[in-house]
Structures are given as structure tokens and as C-alpha cells.
Amino acid sequence: MSRTAVSGAEHPIVSGFHPDPSICRVGEDYYLAHSSFEYFPGAPIFHSRDLVHWKQIGNILDRRSQFVPGGGNASGGIYGPTLRHHGGRFYYITTNVYDSRGQLIVSAEDPAGDWSEPVFVREAMGIDPDLCWGDDGECYLTWTGRTESGLEGILQARIDPDTGELRSEPYRVWQGTGLAACEAPHMHRIGDYWYLMLAEGGTERGHSVTFARAERPEGPWEACPSNPVFSHRSTALPVQNTGHADLVETAAGEWAAVYLAVRPRGFTPQFHVLGRETFLAGVDWVDGWPVFDAGRYEFTPDDTTFTDDFTSDAWDLRWVAASSEPDAVATRTGKGLDLRDPADGSPGLLCTRVKDLRWSAEAEFEDAGRFLLWLDKRHWYGLTCENGEIRAEARLGAATALLGSAPAPQGPVVLRIEAVEPEAEDMTGYGPDDIVLSVKTGDEFTELGRLDGRYLSTEVATGFTGRMLGLGAVGGSSRVQAFRYAPTR
Template identity: 90%
Template sequence: MSRQAVSGAEHPIVSGFHPDPSICRVGEDYYLAHSSFEYFPGAPIFHSRDLVHWKQIGNILDRRSQFVPGGGTASGGIYGPTLRHHGGRFYYVTTNVYDSRGQLIVSAEDPAGEWSEPVFVREAAGIDPDLCWGDDGECYLSWTGGVAGSDLKGILQARIDPDTGEMKGEPYLVWQGTGLAACEAPHMHRVGDHWYLMLAEGGTERGHSVTFARAEHPEGPWEACPSNPVFSHRSTALPVQNTGHADLVQTATGEWAAVYLAVRPRGFTPQFHVLGRETFLAGVDWVDGWPVFDEHRYDFTPDDTTFVDDFASEAWDLRWVAASSEPDAVAERTGEGLNLRDPGDGSPGLLCTRVRDLRWSAEAEFEDTGRFVLWLDERHWYGLTCENGEVRAEARLSGATALLGSAPAPEGPLVLRIDAVEPDAETLTAIGPDDIVLSVKNGEDFVELGRLDGRYLSTEVATGFTGRMLGVGAVGGGSLLREYRYRPTE
């Protein structure tokens, strides 16, 4: 399928569930990291030389000693991070909401890994931490939290030792934002004579915005930008919404750019986004000492998201993650396929990849039994299961599971297919973001067993912070997966 140039204002640079982007540059190399919530390995990290084409080079939190699990709670785990480079090392700081030990910091000389064991800033209770280094070499941790002993909430800050997590003084409040909801996600940057503090405000929904303040010192006092919010798509009809949670980077040629999260909602009002929060790119100009976002600066041809895995490799492809478990607990690579099993840890028992496109087709080829699902959380999924000589198409919506259709299991290899297609709606109010079609291969043809409106697997319906995943799992004592195939169909 040929791919055409698109505007960066309408297409993500990293598509699918890749929220809370943080970026840094070393020489001509750019690195981009994300939050990942309950999925393990966590914190995917990407590399680029041009800001628009990105290749995943690792998962920062790839050992359970770095990322303690939380018992299967959806939208828990790894929240908004910051990625920085200082003194020859990369630092990644984040919040694991499953862990009560405070903000988590890991570091590495090579961003592809391996990353260190974590240190914790125990006194820093809250979310969305940021690291920056002042002109005097001091490291400043800023985060979203509340002031102890009062009702004050906002952006707190303290000097720390990033290699030990030791705090060098009492935290202090630096800014409470402009008064919009959910003042969070601080990032601090030195630009010219000023320090700039950028925030996400308005909540990560339709009111999401980027706001700025500046000061002569990292501690403040802070002067709010007179044109706040400097960037937002709120109350517009633009096809990309929820823009915010941005981070800045100076390019190798001295210009400035910003990465930010946004969503692509579709369907009838109030519209529904299904892929989660994705990462977008904008140019940044400085006018009278304040940033001006230019979301139309970058045009590019999107990377091909096609993915085929026959599991012949000795290592997991970086795309594979487990929902509230870990890949090695859910499956074993045999060299001839993948032995799927119930991990027995209370998790959904799914090995997952992110859905990267609005329209797509995916197939899972099993030996004889298996499970293939389109997953948002344990209460919201559509899927196919083959066991006891029968293939069932089912949907789980909140507290109810519905049988959509069934058929006898085919002879020979079992190929289960899920497609996201244009909605086939009889009325205007029935237009969702897509229709999900569940099929099984019989001979040379696929037999449709179920078709359901995709809005029920959207954040607007299910709530939460994640996006759609495609998951494979075992039936009974185990299942053998021969091959997995995914391709965009837009």
C-alpha cells in the first residue's frame, strides 16, 4: 500500500497508545519516551534523526525490579515521565502509581539499555515529575502535588541528588497554573535569559491546553505568559483534539520544536477516540520572549506500521507487552511458534501489541485452539475464542458478556481475524468511530461471526488513559500461536 505525505497537524509521529511524550537531543540524535500504564515492559523509547520518523529502540523499564506490578488495575502503573540527558547519562523520571516509594528515577549511558535499578524520591508525593539542571549544576525535581499541611495544590519543586534520590531541602510551591483544571505535567527549559515552565492544563480531555510561565531562576518567581494557553484545540472542529502535555527540544540547527499528545476522535457527537493518546509534533517560534506553536511546520510520509511475527527470533520484538503481567509469564518462544499459557497471576493472560491505525486488519494463526481479542481493559473487549471444536465471537461491555456468533472450528490451521472498518450505520446517531469485524478462516474465505460498533471500545465509553491493544491468549492448558500479522488498511 502506497503511503502519502501528511500534515503533522493531523497525523501523529508515533501513532497508537503512546501518551505523555518527553524528548531530548544529543548531537544529531533525538530520543522520545512515553508513559505506558499497566503494560510491561514499560516506558517505550524511540530514536530519530529528523523528528518525524521514529524507531523504537527499547523499553526503559524492562525488569520487574524497576517496575513493580499492581495487581491488574487498568490505567495504573507508569504515568507521565521526563527524559533528559546530563553529564553523559540519560535520566528517565516517572511515577509508578502502584508503588508508594515516591518518584522513580533510572539512568543509562546508552538509551537503548540497559537502564539502572531505580532510586526513589520518597518525599515527593504526586505525579508527572520533571528533572532539570541549573546553571550551578544543581538538579531540580518538579512535580504535580499538594503542599503538606495545607489545601494548596500545584507544581512543587525541590533540589535533589538524581543518583540517590536524596532531597536537599524542603519542597516548595512554584506555580499553580492559570486556573484551568488539572494543573500538571511540568517541564522546565532554559531558553536565552529565562527559565520556562510549561504545564498541561484543562485536563487530558477536550479542554487540554499548554500553558507557560517564565522566570530568571528555576525557583521563580514565575511570570505567566499573557497569551496563555499558548496551544489548544479546545472548542474547535479540528480532527485532532485533546492537545497538550507538551515537551520542548532545540533542534540540531538551533530551531525549536515541541512534541505533544493528542487524540483523533471520530463518529457522531461527542465523537470517540479509540487508539489512546498519540504523539504529535509542532514547530515552535519565540516571539517577544514567549513560545508560539506552529503545528503545520512538519509534513512527512508516515512510517509503515505493518507487523508480522513468526516468533523465530530468540528475543521478543519490542512491540510485545503484557497486560498487568510479563511476556515470559504469558508465553514461551519455541522457535516454531509461541506457546501461550495462563500465567496464574490474576492478569488477563494476554500478550499484546498496540493498534497503530484507524483502519486495519490483524490475524492470529494458531495450531488448533486460542484466543484473539481487541482489548481496552478487562471490562471492555471484543474477541474470538476457539475451544472444544467451536469458534465463538464475543463482546464484553462493562458487566455483561454477549455471544455475537459461532461456527464449527475449521480443519487444519486456525486463523482468527479482527478488522476495523468504516462504520455501517443506519442512522446519523449510530455512526461510531469504526465497526469491528470478527472472522474465522474457512478454506480460502473468512466467515464473519460478529460485527459491532467500535464506540464501546473507546475512552469516552470505557474511561481510562490507555488505548486499544490486540492480544493473544491461551485456551485451557495452553495454545500454540504460529504467526501474528497486522497491516493498516487506510
């Protein structure tokens, strides 16, 4: 499949479910980290030398001592983070909403790991924590939340990031412009000012970036007269929900911003299915305020095609588990992957993110197994090979429907899931895609089910995550011999 240059205004730099980006630079190297919600390992981190091509170098939270699991609820776990570099160390601060001990901070000299055991900021309850250092070395924690004394809103305090101990009483800073869901603070010291950027309007169509500045971290704060400085709300642009941004100064002395956004498709009100992705914009400073240029960068997207025969001694970084961990649901044998039903009450799925709008994926099982397109336990489509039969099924809310079935073929069982152009008889029938579920019989694939993809969209299922492809066991155990994924447009 040929790849052509695209505009950063229309294509993510990190595609698929990679929300809440935070960025920092060390010399010529850029590092980008994300939230990951219930999936473990958590907090994927990427490296780049040019801001547009990124390679995953690790998962920051890769030990259960760093990431306490919850009860399997969707859209829990690891929320919006901040990634920073100071004094020769990288710091990653985030919220695990499953954990009641406050914001968690881990650090490392090498961003590829290993990252430290977490310290907790018990006095800072809430979400979306940020760290910022002044020229005097003082570190400031800013977050969205509340304190035990009842203080609420966008809060700030001086902090020792190595112990998690606050060095001052929390105080309120700028509270935004009055739009809904004022959150996701990031503070930057630039020139003569401290700049505070927020996400407002909610992470849906009204999502916006707003700015204020002050001569001191405590304020008083002056709001940007052009707020919101960046938003695609009420436009017909193909990328929507733009917000939750973070700034970085480039090695050339210019400025850029990463932000989350979605690519909705289908008839109104449209549907986004990949979750919130990470995009890049240029930033100019005009009269002391940022001006975003979403179309500044052009690049050729990286090829997302991959094949895994599971012969490696280590998990590829792409594989995560839903409300569990890879080692709890699967074992690498050197000749495939043995899947099993976990004892932790999780969905029992080894997952990888869908990264394209049109794609095809195949899972090759020795005999029995299940292959799902997954949003959460109430919203999935999938194929199951069990007791000599292949079933194509869909789970929508409380209902599970059988879409079709066929006898299982002899020998290896190859199951295919594809996202294709929708077939519709009228306008309202156009969803974001059609999902086709097939099994290989001989040299051909036989379609067992086809369903509108809108039911696996955030607009229908709700939540903060995106589509995943999941492998699971049936009857206690299954062996998968290979997995293949490729974009088809």
C-alpha cells in the first residue's frame, strides 16, 4: 500500500487510542507520553527526532506495583499525565482513578525504563496533574481537583517531586473562561511569564485550549484576549474534539503543541471509533500569546502493518491486556501463544490498538479461540471457534446477537475482522464503517457477519478509550500461531 504525504491538520502523529499527550525535549530528542486507562502495561511512551515520526520505546507503568488494578470497569485506570525532564531525570505524573492514594509520580534517567516505584501526593485528590520547575529549582504541582479542606477547581502547590510531599498549602489559580469541564492544566515558564494552559468545553465537540499568564505562579492571572486559542468546535473540519494540549520548544528555537483529537465519520452526528488520537500543531507567539497553526507540519505517516508469530522471548510493546496483564492471559511458548482464562475476573483479552480507519486483521489459531473487535465488555463484535463451529457475534449493551455460523475448517483456523466502506440504503445508514467477520475456508474467506461500525463508537458506547483487537481463549485454553494487521486504505 503506497503512502503519501498528509497534513498534520488531518492526520495524527500517533494514531489509534493514544489520548492526553504530554511532551518534553532533551537536546535533539523528543519524548511523548499518554494516558492508557484500564490497559496494562500502561502509559505508552514514544521517541522522535523530528516531531512527526514516533517510535514507541516503552510503557512507563509496566509493573503492578506502579499501577494498582481496579475492578475491571471500563475507562478507569490511568488518566491525563504530564511528562517532564529536570535535573537529569524524567518525571511522569498521573492519576490512577482506581487508587485512592492521590496523584502518582514515577521517575527515570532513561525514558525507555526502568521507571521508579511511585510516590503519591496524598494531599492532591483529583485528575490531570502537572509539574513545572522555576529558574530557582522550585517545583509546582498544578491539578484539577479538590483538597480535604474543601478547596476545588484548578489548584496548585509547591512540591518535592521525589517524595510527593507538598511544600505549601494548595491554592486556587486561574479557573478558565467559564466553559464546561475546566481541566488538564499545564504550566510553562516562558520568557517573563508563567503560562497556564487548560482544556475546556469537555473532551467532545466543544473541546478547546485556553491560556492565561502571570508574573508569578500564584497569579494574578491574565486571560488571553483571544481565548480559546485553539478549537475546532462548530466547524466542518474532518478532525474534531481538539484540546488537552501541551507545549514544547523545538531544538531550533521554534514552538509546537501536541493535542488530542478524533476523526469522526459517517452521517450526522458522526462517530469516532479509534478513540482520541495525538496530533501536532505549530505555535507562533504574537504579542505574548500563542497562535496555533494546525496545518504547519506535513509528513508521510508510518506504515502500521505488522505480523507477530509470537516467537520472541518478550512481549512486543503493542500488546496490552484489558483490566489484567499479558502474563495473566497468555504464555509465549516460542511456537505460538497459549491463551488462557484468567483468574482475575478480567475479560481475558490480549489486545492491540486499531490505528487506521480502514484495515484488515487476521488471527490464526491451532483450533479453538476467540478474536474480538473490542471497546468494552458491553460493546464488541467477534468470532469464536469452539466445538467444531465458528460463530460471528455482536454484544451491544445487554444484548448478544448471533450474526452467522459455519463449521470449523480442518487444520489451523484463520479468523479475519475488517473495517470496510459502509453499505447503506439511505443517508442515515452511513456509519463510520462496516465491520466484516470472516473465516478462511480453503483459499477464500467466507463472510459470517457484517454490522454497522457505529455501535463500536464512543458516541454510542461512551467512555474514553478506542477500538482494540483482542485475542482470547475458549474452553480454558487456546493456542494462537500468528497475528497479522494491515491498513487497507
